[in-house]
Amino acid sequence: MFEVELPSLLYDVLVDLDCIYVVCVCELDIFVYQNNGTLLWNMGFRDTVESYYLEDDESIIIECSDGERTTFQLDSGAVK
Structure with a gap:
């Protein structure tokens, strides 16, 4: 396992x-x-993360409290 210091409240760890x-x-x-x-990469958001899930083990879907929904590639952080 590895040790990291996170700047905001940890919700979940997904693999x-x-x-x-x-x-x-x-x-x-x-x-x-x-x-x-x-x-590999990190991303900060202006609004609170409300919903999240891995999709096809290649990307993560993040939905924030403002309703914005973004899909990121896991390997690079590129927006799909």
Whole structure:
């Protein structure tokens, strides 16, 4: 396991089925790590994260309290 310091309240830790990515979903941020603990990318949000889920083990869907829904690729953080 790896140790990280997160800037906002941690909601959940998600792992894809192949155990390649570890996603820390926080109140105002998401952080995506490789399974060895290396940070791949992170994203901060202006509004609170309300809903989130992994899709096809290749992306994460984030919906914030303002209704904005964004899909990010797990490997790069690129918006789909």
